[in-house]
Each structure stands twice: as C-alpha cells, then as structure tokens.
Amino acid sequence: MKNAISKWNQISLVKRILLGIIAGIALALTIPKAAGWVSIFGTLFVGALKAVAPVLVFFLVMHAISKHRSGQQTNMKSIIALYGVSTFLAGLVAVVASFIFPVTLSLVPGAEDVTPPGGIADVLTTLLTNVVDNPVNALINGNYIGILTWAILLGIAIRKAADTTKNMLANFSDAISTLVKWVISFAPIGIMGLVFDAIVSNGLSALMDYGKLLIILLGCMFFIALIVNPLIVFFNIRRNPYPLVFRCLRESGITAFFTRSSAANIPVNMSLCEKLGLDEDTYSVSIPLGATVNMAGAAVTISVLTLAAVHTLGIQVDFGTALILSVLAAVSAAGASGVAGGSLLLIPLAASLFGIPDDVAMQVVAVGFIIGVLQDSCETALNSSSDVLFTATAEYAKKRKESKIAKLSA
Secondary structure, three states, X not given: OHHHHHHHHHOOHHHHHHHHHHHHHHHHHHOOXXXXXXXXXXXXXXXXXXXXXXXXXXXXXXXXXXXOOOOOOOOHHHHHHHHHHHHHHHHHHHHHHHHHOOOOOOOOOOOOOOOXXXXXXXXXXXXXXXXXXXXXXXXXXXXXXXXXXXXXHHHHHHOOOOHHHHHHHHHHXXXXXXXXXXXXXXXXXXXXXXXXXXXHHOOOHHHHHHHHHHHHHHHHHXXXXXXXXXXXXXXXXXXXXXXXXXXXXXXXXXXXXXXXOOOOOHHHHHHHHHHOOOOHHHHHHHHHHHHHHOOHHHHHHHHHHHHHHHHHOOOOOOHHHHHHHHHHHHHHHHOHHHOOOHHHHXXXXXXXXXXXXXXXXXXXXXXXHHOHHHHHHHHHHHHHHHHHHHHHHHHHHHHHHHHHHHHHHO
C-alpha cells in the first residue's frame, strides 16, 4: 500500500487531476445511481478549500506585511494595473464580439427570487462595507476584502513587535501552508466527485437551446485567455508568454473550472506562485486581491448578456454607448464578489444603461443561471488563472528592467 501511494504521489498533480476527471465522467455515464456516493468527495474538497483559504490569506498577508522593511519594493502597483487593463479589455472584446455576432434570447421567467444591486453606488457601498467588517465575521463568511484590510493593518502594527512574535506568526503561516498542501493533494479525488455530480445533476442537454450564446461567451473567454492576456504578458516581459500562460491555465485554471470558486482556488494559486519562485511578500497579497477584483470573465458575462438583451428588444445602440458598457462592466465586475449572486446579478445594473426594465433584465439573469454550468466554470477558470499570470508577469517585468539597467551600468 505504501509503495502504491508513493508511486501515485510521484505522478504530477495535473496528470492525477486528469485521471480524476476521466474517472468522474466514466462513473457518471455508466453507473450514476450506484456511484452516487462519489459526489461527497467533491463537496468535501471544495468545503476544505473554502475553510482553509480565509485563514491562509489572513496569516500569510499579516506575516508578509509584518516583515516588510521600509524601502522594500513590491510589484503591487504593476499587478493592480494589469488586473485593471485585463478586465477592461475583456469587456471591450465582449462588446465587439456581441456587435459582430448579435445574439437574441427566448426570455424566460424564474429569477424573481434574487435581488440585483440598485446601481453602481450599491456595488461600491458593499465593497466599502466589507472593508470595515468585523474580522471574525470576515473570516467566517469568506469576506476577502475585509480579511485583507485587517491582515494589512495588523501586519503594520506587528512590524514594531518583538522578533519572537514575528517568528510565531511565521510558524503559523508555515503550518497553514502545510495544511493547504495536504488539502490540494486530494484534488484528484475531489475533482472526480465534482465532475460526477455536474454530469449527473445537470447534463448537457439543457445547454443546447442556448448554444449560440454559449459560443459567444466561451469564445470571448478563450480569446482573452489565449490572445489578449498573452499579448499583455509579452508587452511586459518581451518573451514568449505561452509557457507561462499554459502553465497557469493547466495548474490553476483546471481546478478553478471544477470548483467554480475563486476563493476556493486561492490555496491552489498560492501553491503555484511558490512553485514559480515568486516573491511571497507580493503574491500573498496579490492572489487574494485578484480573487476579488481581477474579474475579466465577469466583465465578459455582463457585457455579452446585456447586449443580448439589447438585441432581443431591438434597441439601437451606437458603439460609443457600448464602449461605456465595457467600462461599466469592468468596474461592476471588480465588485462582483461583494454582491450575492456574483456577475449575473450585475446584469440589471448594466442593462439600465440602455433603459431595459428590471423585470426583463432579471429574465436574462435566469438565462444566465441555466447556462451557468459552463459559463460560470469558464469564467472562474479565466479569472483565477490570470491572478497568478499577472502576479508572475509583474515580477518578471521587474527583473527584466533591473537586468537591463545592470547591463547599461556595466
């Protein structure tokens, strides 16, 4: 048994996850009723990730800030700029695609039980409220804006503490990081359960009626992941971006696709940043921040579904107004994590830009829930994998700049 476990662990995690996916599909298609117990593995895996992520972020950020020395450089400004540019371009790509390939919808009822934000002010108010949330409440509810705020403030306060206090904090961070590695090692089994549950519960037949809409949505997301983001990376590091892009998609995007939670994927991203040799002081802040504000996939969803409603109602829209939509989608997407229901519930906010009433907009939200099996999975995979991508890009760009300066000095 020990030899079998040892050989299993020697296989790369990505290959083990692929085996888990294949097993989940096979069980769902052959013996769905007899293997119903398999889905519990997915529930436990996502639950474990969500449980450990807030504590991991809290201690890692607090430890990183507490040991930060005056004058020590981080790449946070560059990373935030990359997050913003990527999210705006995602909204712009979605707008252009929606004009080139207009989609109309068969609107359906069924979204009366959800409440959208009343305006952009509501989104910003929610974000500001999350900043001043009680730290214990923030940890319990996975409010990462609140967790980041308290971790940074406590980290600054602890900077003047005794070395023994800082060492204790470092030991806590190391211990939690070890727990995270243990949880991630169960990813193949967990994803097997998630795949099994997704196929048995939803199937793919319900998606066929919305095939064209899905093609536009997923096409935009793939275009951003494989064309736009690599161009952004190349512009910053001036070398082939695809090895880094594909590694982020493979080692972060796959797990994010099946967990459908940026928060649950934070430990996975932290682990990948460590493998890439990135600065812990930077990625311990940029990864949880990215999970809340780096929302290119959400910008695509908001823009495409809003313009689908516009085309369905026959509203004439000039490209200038649609361009404003891409800006609104980018700002709204950054606040999506602070609104119950995520990106879909921000569609009425964007639709109001074109005078579309809430009752019609909420029917579009209902369509979004129907196709959410694939839309939300791909959206999360794009969002989460690009958190690592842009964190690495900022660090590589900094090293390139330093190397260039060193050569000029020599």
